[in-house]
Amino acid sequence: MQVSVESTTAIERRMTVGIPSDQVDAAVEKRLQQTARSVRINGFRPGKVPMNVVKKRYGAGVRQEVVGEMMRDAYLEGIRKEKLQPAGYPRFEPKSTEESQDIQFVAVFEVYPEFEVKGLDGLKVVRQQTEVQESDIDTMIENLRKQASKWVESQDAAVEGDRLVVSYKGSVDGEAFEGGSSDNATIQIGANRMIPGFESGLVGLKAGDTKTLDLTFPADYHAEALKGKAAQFDVAVKSVSKPELPEVNAEFFAMYGVDNADAENFRGELRKNMAREADNAVTGKVKQQIVDQLVAAVSVEVPTALVNGEIDRMRQEAVQRFGGGAKMDPSSLPAELFKEQATKRVQTGLIFAQIVKDNGIKVTESQVRSKIEELATSYQDPEQFVEWFMSNPEQKAQIETAVLEDLVVDLVLKTAQVEDQVVSYEDSVKPLEKA
Numbered sequence: 487m488q489v490s491v492e493s494t495t496a497i498e499r500r501m502t503v504g505i506p507s508d509q510v511d512a513a514v515e516k517r518l519q520q521t522a523r524s525v526r527i528n529g530f531r532p533g534k535v536p537m538n539v540v541k542k543r544y545g546a547g548v549r550q551e552v553v554g555e556m557m558r559d560a561y562l563e564g565i566r567k568e569k570l571q572p573a574g575y576p577r578f579e580p581k582s583t584e585e586s587q588d589i590q591f592v593a594v595f596e597v598y599p600e601f602e603v604k605g606l607d608g609l610k611v612v613r614q615q616t617e618v619q620e621s622d623i624d625t626m627i628e629n630l631r632k633q634a635s636k637w638v639e640s641q642d643a644a645v646e647g648d649r650l651v652v653s654y655k656g657s658v659d660g661e662a663f664e665g666g667s668s669d670n671a672t673i674q675i676g677a678n679r680m681i682p683g684f685e686s687g688l689v690g691l692k693a694g695d696t697k698t699l700d701l702t703f704p705a706d707y708h709a710e711a712l713k714g715k716a717a718q719f720d721v722a723v724k725s726v727s728k729p730e731l732p733e734v735n736a737e738f739f740a741m742y743g744v745d746n747a748d749a750e751n752f753r754g755e756l757r758k759n760m761a762r763e764a765d766n767a768v769t770g771k772v773k774q775q776i777v778d779q780l781v782a783a784v785s786v787e788v789p790t791a792l793v794n795g796e797i798d799r800m801r802q803e804a805v806q807r808f809g810g811g812a813k814m815d816p817s818s819l820p821a822e823l824f825k826e827q828a829t830k831r832v833q834t835g836l837i838f839a840q841i842v843k844d845n846g847i848k849v850t851e852s853q854v855r856s857k858i859e860e861l862a863t864s865y866q867d868p869e870q871f872v873e874w875f876m877s878n879p880e881q882k883a884q885i886e887t888a889v890l891e892d893l894v895v896d897l898v899l900k901t902a903q904v905e906d907q908v909v910s911y912e913d914s915v916k917p918l919e920k921a
Contacts, residue, residue, distance in 0.1 A: 487503065489568065491568050495787075497573070497597055497787050497789055498594065498596055499570065499595055499597055500593075500594050501564050501594075501595070502590070503591055504588055504590050505557075505588065505590075509556075510588075511585075513556060517548050518540055521540055525544070527543070570597050571598045573598050573791050574791020574795065576593040576594060577594045578594075579591060579592040598836070599788070599836065602840075603837055604784075608902075609783075610902065611898075611899065611903070611905070612904075614768045614907050614908075617911075622760065622912070623756050623760070626756055631734070634741055637649055637727040638727060639693075639725050640727065640728045641726075643691065643726075644675060644690065645675070646675050647675060647676055649727045649728075650674075650688055650723055650724075651724040653667075653668060653671070653721070654667060655667040655719065663711070663717075666719075673685060681702075681703055681704060683701045684719065687699040692723065693723055693724065693726050694723065697720075697723075700716070701718075701719065702714065702715070739752045764914040764915055769895075773891070776899075777830075781834060781837070784833075786837065788832050788836070789832075796828035797828045798817075800824040800828055801816035802816050841898075842890060847894065849889050849890050853893075854885050855876065861875075861885075
């Protein structure tokens with residue numbers, strides 16, 4: 487077998503392979519003999535079909551099958567011989583596959599990029615620190631009460647936070663427009679789901695009231711024909727409902743998974759959960775800063791095959807997240823929706839992998855178990871959660887990857903320029919603002 491490799495780009499390779507015809511012919515002959523022993527053809531006993539009949543009926547298919555297998559095996563042998571690391575599957579371009587001739591083909595594929603990660607000491611990271619205060623717990627309890635509130639119809643005037651059922655008809659220049667009317671719309675004042683001024687215009691109205699709202703569509707409104715246009719909405723209020731908050735008692739505690747607890751114990755559980763949430767948020771923002779700076783600073787040519795694979799994973803995630811299930815084909819989602827984020831994910835993975843390699847970072851079993859136990863604290867049966875993850879190779883592998891990423895972040899923080907910043911609990915759980 488003859489192999490030559492050409493570098494067409496920094497990461498694309500063209501491997502030209504030649505396989506002697508006698509090897510191909512011998513392999514085809516052997517496969518035909520195997521076929522002859524098992525094939526059934528009318529007029530012949532099993533195993534007694536003449537070879538010329540077998541060749542005539544199955545020769546072309548067998549040769550195609552054998553050549554395909556030999557191309558695959560030759561490619562793999564070439565990869566080992568040349569010590570290459572393919573990123574994804576090759577594209578085969580046959581040059582010569584005629585019978586009694588040497589087989590020649592080209593395998594086009596990408597390899598993992600070679601690059602260096604330098605300047606970790608130049609990264610600048612803001613690491614937030616916070617402590618959950620009693621006032622934070624009070625705010626959280628009020629938010630939980632609002633989430634668990636019941637809606638009760640009222641004859642009082644609507645205020646911020648109330649929920650109204652209304653009918654409305656919209657018009658622009660006296661003409662109705664598509665999507666501008668509804669006979670039974672539920673609108674919560676302050677939810678900001680309607681165009682500016684619509685919800686606030688309902689404040690003070692009661693069931694049975696009517697009102698005309700003079701509004702303007704935003705300049706960046708999604709419907710091109712309505713951008714920046716002045717509009718009128720004739721609104722009729724059918725009902726006004728106000729939230730009825732639950733009492734803070736044992737029944738309320740049980741709603742959030744804390745049974746047989748008093749107010750002090752419930753607040754203690756909230757404090758632990760909020761502290762964990764803050765820690766996770768702060769850790770996530772530190773990692774995001776590191777990732778953003780590394781991706782911007784390290785030049786990496788990303789293999790298309792890896793990006794396409796990540797796009798497919800993101801399509802699957804999107805379908806699962808939105809409940810499409812078997813009803814929706816993930817491949818129907820446009821690749822462009824995910825390409826930018828997928829590329830960044832692959833870049834991040836390559837950079838982290840290089841840091842792991844350069845520094846000999848390894849994950850231990852105890853570190854994996856510790857991470858799983860940390861995740862298990864938010865579940866009702868932590869032991870069952872831990873055992874399930876430890877015995878499930880696929881899930882365990884995901885945790886190993888997460889631990890490896892944590893170790894990379896820890897390493898970077900030892901050399902980066904880190905500024906510790908004390909913030910409130912509310913600020914600690916807010917997403918990182920984009921520059």
